Amino acid sequence: MKRALFTLLFSALAFTAFGQDTPQTNLPRIKLQAGMFQIDTQVAQTPDQRSIGLMFRSEMPQHEGMLFVFEQPATQCFWMKNTLLPLTAAFVADDGTIVNLADMKPQTTESHCSAKPVRFVLEMHQGWFAKKGLKAGSRLSGVAFKP
Template sequence: MKALFTPLLCLGLLASGPAWSQDGPQLNLPRTTLSAGMRLIHAQVADTPQSRTVGLMFRREMPDNEGMLFVFEQPATQCFWMKNTLLPLTAAFVADDGTIVNLADMQPQSLDSHCSAKPVRYVLEMHQGWFAKRGIKAGARLSGPPFGK
């Protein structure tokens, strides 16, 4: 009986797979609206360990003014990589008051680590070049519910 149980359990785990395999990338996360000056950002909120781990992996497209806001429990040096991420992205490492600490362009499928210059709780990923095209640099402030505005 034990010999049957182990293969059946493994088969069941393989069939169920990760959460995103049934419905594609995680598209049904909570959302919030942020602003960078006059620009609105429609951000999915990844605020659980599972949603932060998957992030924007396997996503083949994303609307121009959409991104993903990663929310951590407490400030720390946050580091991101692009394993299984197909879109080129820019990460904005954001302080509690909405100030962008630093920006990092990240290449698809790369294992290079991109880290915050100081401890932060928020990281906003947008299409690569989104911030640059709008003249948004480190020191600019985002506003919206996560930042108390």
């Protein structure tokens, strides 16, 4: 059952992004903090916004990322089809705690999932979290997260 839902989700994501070959750049932005580091994030909160994510982007400033916001906590799984940049996904709990991190290779369909149900996923350039000394258990702060 879980695998069938997973396959259905990927099929829906692929269908939604079909024909879309330009990056989405008009998303709302918020500031997040990771200790002393500030992150300028675009927020993908609708199903269409989340399905496109960072696809088709050839560049992104180092201090920027994308925060995916889901309605309910669930096991969130991401892949990199049509995504040109190597990214790290931080799966984040409601209070801003990083549950787990996953390095993701560009233009692959390999699935990267949260270790437990979460509502937030923050994608940054691959290695950004490691360079800042952030890992599972580290906490992000900002308006998206409950104290």
